[in-house]
Amino acid sequence: MTNPQEKDTHNTIEFKDGVPVSVLFDDVYFSKQGGWEESQFVFVSGNEIQSKLEGNDKPTFRIGELGFGSGLNVFVTLDVWKLSKNPPPVTFISLEGYPLTANILLTLNASYPDKDLWFEELICSYESATQTWEKDPSKNLWTYHWKHTYNQNSFTLQVYFGDIKDCLPNFPEIHSWYLDGFSPGKNPDMWSSEVLKQLREKSIVGTSFATFSSAGFLRRNLAELGFVVEKKKGFGRKREMISGFLK
Ligand SMILES: C[S@@+](CC[C@H](N)C(=O)[O-])C[C@H]1O[C@@H](n2cnc3c(N)ncnc32)[C@H](O)[C@@H]1O
Incomplete structure (x- = not known):
């Protein structure tokens, strides 16, 4: 895999209705019908994150995401965690092969002016991580921590930069998966x-998953691996999405 600067020229971003679109993958980073609401609907509610945080019995609750993109899913999850009265420590582990530039990330702030998204220290930390691109993907790890106002627990964000085949093996045991890697037909x-x-290997009984896609091959493969797969109404104009858990 080449370095991010080189990749940026290949993964050109265009904007359609204020939403970033990857020219390389010919797909949107999030829904034109409301990215924040889509993320809440598909990934946060699809994985029942709020009740998992409230009923958590693990020392750290770990969420794994395939495709960091603009960071929107992290901010939506962080918002739920911040608004919880006594949430557990959370680690949100993601991966990204084509990091967006700081300028593009900052357009997210303009789309959601009333939300806490990218702030200066966070964007500087992200930029310096994407600029030190090592060959060994286990070293391309960006980490950032937030502290909870009431109980001082941490929300830790970790992003591996590199291709999924190099990054995913570094993930620890995961309790909820956000599968967000563009549409399967396109990527x-x-x-x-x-x-x-690998997703199965890194899951334990009860580990949940959610995704906007309801592709037949995905449902079959997840079911064969031992996941209970449920079809649901999708977000906005999308007919279906799926979510489920490991039996
Ligand atoms: C739909 S976007 C993710 C949106 C994101 N979760 C958000 O909140 O903005 C899919 C992401 O997967 C990344 N991606 C696509 N193919 C990849 C690969 N082979 N390895 C690593 N990342 C990849 C893309 O660069 C893109 O950022």
Whole structure:
């Protein structure tokens, strides 16, 4: 995999209705019908994150995301965690092969002026991580911590920069998955049977998943790996999405 600066020229970003679109993958980073609400609906509610945080019995609750993109899913999850009265420590682990530039990330702030999104220290920390691109993906790790106002627990964000095949093996045991790697038809690498097998290996009984896609091959492969797969009404104009958990 080449370094991020080189990749940026390939993964050109265009804006349609204020939403970043990858020219390389010919797909949107989040819904034109409301990215914040989509993330809440598909990933946060799809994984029942709020009740998992409230009923948590693990020392650290770990969320794994395939495709960091603009960071929107992190901010939506962080918002739920911040508004919880006594949430557990959370680690949100993501991966990204084509990091967006700071300028593009900052357009997210303009789309959601009333939300806490990218702030100066966070964006500087992200930029310096994407500029030190090592060959060994286990070293391309960006980490940032937030402290909870009431109980002082931490929300830790970790992003591995590199291709999914190099990054995913570094993930620890995960309790909820956000599968957000562009649509499977446009980006099969993020949904390969190898990826799904690793996802299974890093899950425990009860680990949940949610995704906007309801592709038949995905439902079948997840079911074969031992996940209970449920079809639901999708966000906005999308007919279906899926979520479930490991039996
Ligand atoms: C739909 S976007 C993710 C949106 C994101 N979760 C958000 O909140 O903005 C999918 C992401 O997967 C990344 N991606 C696509 N193929 C990849 C690969 N083979 N390895 C690593 N990342 C990849 C893309 O660069 C993109 O950022």
